[in-house]
Amino acid sequence: MIDRDAEIEIPIEPLRRREPAAFAMLVERHQPLVLGLCQSMGLRGADLDDAAAEVFANVFRAIPGFEARSTVGTWVYRIACRTIGRMRARNRRAVGSELPSEHPDAGQPSPLRQSEDAETYQRLWDAVAELDEREAMAIEMHYRRDWPVEQIADVLECPQGTVKTLLFRARDKLRRKLARQEIANP
Numbered sequence: 001m002i003d004r005d006a007e008i009e010i011p012i013e014p015l016r017r018r019e020p021a022a023f024a025m026l027v028e029r030h031q032p033l034v035l036g037l038c039q040s041m042g043l044r045g046a047d048l049d050d051a052a053a054e055v056f057a058n059v060f061r062a063i064p065g066f067e068a069r070s071t072v073g074t075w076v077y078r079i080a081c082r083t084i085g086r087m088r089a090r091n092r093r094a095v096g097s098e099l100p101s102e103h104p105d106a107g108q109p110s111p112l113r114q115s116e117d118a119e120t121y122q123r124l125w126d127a128v129a130e131l132d133e134r135e136a137m138a139i140e141m142h143y144r145r146d147w148p149v150e151q152i153a154d155v156l157e158c159p160q161g162t163v164k165t166l167l168f169r170a171r172d173k174l175r176r177k178l179a180r181q182e183i184a185n186p
Contacts, residue, residue, distance in 0.1 A: 010022070010025060010026050010029060010072045010073075012066065012068060012072065015063050015066070015072075016063060016064060016066070018060075018063065023060060023063075026059070026072065026076070027056055029073075030073060030076045030077075030080075031052065031056075033077065033080070033141075033145060034052050034055050034056070034076075034077075034080045034084075035048065035052055036140055036144050036145065037077075037080055037081070037084055037137060037140050037141075038051045038052055038084055038087075039125060039129075039140075040125065040128050040129065040136045040137065040139060040140035040144070041084050041085070041087075041088045041129060041133060041136050041137070041140075042088060042126075042129025042130070042136075043084070043087060043088065043129075047087070050087070051083065051084050051087040051088075054083050054087060055076075055079060055080045055083045055084065058079050058083050059076055059079050062079060070154060074151075074154045074155055077141075077155040078155055078156075078157060081133075081137055081155065081156065084133075084137075085133045088133060123178070123181060124174070124178065127174050127177045127178060127181075128140070128170075128174065130177075131170050131173060131174070132170075134156060134166055135166050135167075135169060135170035135173070136170070137155075137156065138152055138156065138163055138166040138167050138170060139167065139170050139171075139174075141155065142163075142167055149163045149164060149167075
């Protein structure tokens with residue numbers, strides 16, 4: 001697994017000086033994961049956009065206090081986890097829109113198969129959104145982002161064993177829920 005934080009070094013001092021270019025680089029670098037976390041936590045449409053904006057507003061406000069004890073990415077994701085959890089609680093009863101569809105490629109399946117796959121995908125991530133927030137975040141980071149347990153543990157600020165437990169419990173809950181919906185075999 002490649003450490004994505006090491007790929008693009010985000011300069012800390014320009015961030016502390018609140019230089020727009022440095023903050024824009026931080027947002028561009030971390031926005032896909034923040035949006036993915038929002039989706040996994042059940043936020044859709046405008047709620048998803050509002051939550052992502054709130055995350056980056058909180059990051060901007062917290063920059064002066066960043067002590068560099070972790071990577072910038074880990075620090076941003078910790079803020080995201082806390083912020084998204086609050087937004088999720090606030091919007092728990094909101095009805096959302098669909099997740100964006102995947103980009104088609106030349107060898108794409110038939111429209112019927114695409115429809116079935118999209119429905120399955122939607123049900124799966126709707127089920128993830130119903131999980132405990134830490135379980136949903138662990139699923140998002142592990143399965144959508146392909147992060148190792150160690151990196152997830154850093155973000156969630158817990159031992160690696162706890163992340164493994166979160167993933168185990170989440171998979172078990174998803175398996176049972178999806179089996180009831182006849183999506184997966186138990």
